[in-house]
Amino acid sequence: MTVADTGTKTDSRTRSTRKVRNTASPADQEAAILAAAGAEFAEVGVRRANIDEVAARAGVSRSTLYRRFPNKDALLYAVANDAYETGMQKLEASVKGLGPKAALVEAFAVGAEWVNSDPLLSRIVLTDSEIKSVTAKMTSLFIDMVTDRVAATLRDEGAQMPVEDLLEAVEIHVRLVISLLETPPSDPARNEPQRVRDFASKFLAPMIW
Numbered sequence: 001m002t003v004a005d006t007g008t009k010t011d012s013r014t015r016s017t018r019k020v021r022n023t024a025s026p027a028d029q030e031a032a033i034l035a036a037a038g039a040e041f042a043e044v045g046v047r048r049a050n051i052d053e054v055a056a057r058a059g060v061s062r063s064t065l066y067r068r069f070p071n072k073d074a075l076l077y078a079v080a081n082d083a084y085e086t087g088m089q090k091l092e093a094s095v096k097g098l099g100p101k102a103a104l105v106e107a108f109a110v111g112a113e114w115v116n117s118d119p120l121l122s123r124i125v126l127t128d129s130e131i132k133s134v135t136a137k138m139t140s141l142f143i144d145m146v147t148d149r150v151a152a153t154l155r156d157e158g159a160q161m162p163v164e165d166l167l168e169a170v171e172i173h174v175r176l177v178i179s180l181l182e183t184p185p186s187d188p189a190r191n192e193p194q195r196v197r198d199f200a201s202k203f204l205a206p207m208i209w
Helices: 012-017 026-044 051-058 062-068 072-095 100-117 119-127 132-156 163-182 193-207
Strands: none
Touching (some): 026 051, 072 100, 132 163, 163 193
């Protein structure tokens, strides 16, 4: 979507949330824009997201927002990348010092909780069917990025298997997390954190060496 697609109409949400103009540094303004856009995308989805509303939430002008993000897709990718980096840092910290197999188990459990609990990632990866052409690209990119990052983390934790084998094994795990979240087990108890860890320990950890 281009700038022209967003129009200039200001809706009731924009009027109700307009802030005093943000006079912070460019870096702080960009952080405010990403936070505001993340909230907007998570609340109403990408197609219904209003760029004027994002600017109002962030306390910046439309021109300031568009100088940094020329269209809605660019903003979406930036927001998703920001959420991804925050989540990956949390995941990496949670597995540090565990060794490759235990790290895989913890990464599987933490990753499932991350995607399921983050409103933006959950919408992009799991539930936003309004814009399949965008979410499909986002999901594929997300899988590739997480696979590379988790594989590198497991290597740091001592995994010795060949690079291609490690990447393929991790990709299976990432895709399995998404599949289980998209179609949850009929027994809710199987989603409990310890059950998830037991499953990963029994069936997935043996794939890593």
